[in-house]
Amino acid sequence: MNIENQIIIGKYDTNIFPFAEIFAEHCSETLNCSEHYKLHEYIADNLKPNKILRVGEDQATYAHSVLYKIDPRYQKDPEIKSKVKDRAFIKTYERFIGFLEASVFFEKLVYQKLPTLRIHLPNNLSVGEYHRDRDYNHPIEEINIWVPVTKAKGSATIQMESSYDAGDFHPIEVEYGEYLIFDSGLKHGNEVNIEGYTRISFDFRVIPISNYKVSDLSSINQKMKFAVGDYYSY
Numbered sequence: 001m002n003i004e005n006q007i008i009i010g011k012y013d014t015n016i017f018p019f020a021e022i023f024a025e026h027c028s029e030t031l032n033c034s035e036h037y038k039l040h041e042y043i044a045d046n047l048k049p050n051k052i053l054r055v056g057e058d059q060a061t062y063a064h065s066v067l068y069k070i071d072p073r074y075q076k077d078p079e080i081k082s083k084v085k086d087r088a089f090i091k092t093y094e095r096f097i098g099f100l101e102a103s104v105f106f107e108k109l110v111y112q113k114l115p116t117l118r119i120h121l122p123n124n125l126s127v128g129e130y131h132r133d134r135d136y137n138h139p140i141e142e143i144n145i146w147v148p149v150t151k152a153k154g155s156a157t158i159q160m161e162s163s164y165d166a167g168d169f170h171p172i173e174v175e176y177g178e179y180l181i182f183d184s185g186l187k188h189g190n191e192v193n194i195e196g197y198t199r200i201s202f203d204f205r206v207i208p209i210s211n212y213k214v215s216d217l218s219s220i221n222q223k224m225k226f227a228v229g230d231y232y233s234y
């Protein structure tokens with residue numbers, strides 16, 4: 001599959017991969033918030049960021065600490081891990097990787113072991129700056145995949161440039177049940193969300209096995225080596 005300079009929107013069956021239901025159930029049982037696009041209404045003001053998030057802060061809010069309890073596999077502390085309900089999010093994600101291998105890439109994938117969760121609260125950012133993942137040590141062989149579990153429109157979705165270094169950032173609008181695949185050489189980021197709802201998404205990186213090389217570099221946030229068994233699974 002050649003995705004050079006491309007942004008592709010794909011579709012999947014939400015009955016087979018019920019990501020939104022898993023997030024809704026988690027938000028309902030942890031915050032009493034059954035409609036997860038209203039997450040911002042269920043977080044106390046003093047637990048919300050009081051300024052626009054920057055790089056280094058955009059994975060570390062109270063809302064992230066709640067959302068990452070969606071699956072015990074995100075938890076490193078065995079005590080917390082044992083208390084976190086398994087809603088099969090990661091198991092569903094792993095099945096989704098199988099779907100991408102069989103229906104999209106027609107090849108085995110090396111894939112990010114645990115996808116990154118994004119929360120785009122009203123009047124804030126979900127990602128601190130426009131970037132290419134390679135700016136943070138990611139291998140250039142990676143292909144980015146972005147999956148919203150709410151609607152993703154206007155200022156509440158990912159903004160992409162249309163070709164390398166074009167800098168013409170524009171929103172890529174995606175419905176629940178759709179996903180984006182994009183060339184990791186394209187810069188992307190987001191704008192302050194003025195849509196009045198919380199956008200939640202997850203994203204991850206894959207490398208077709210034929211293109212995978214072991215990297216000595218590590219991720220900046222979690223200090224994981226970009227290798228199978230550490231940052232990646234296979």
Ligand SMILES: [Fe+2]
Pocket residue numbers: 131132133188
């Ligand atoms: Fe990125």
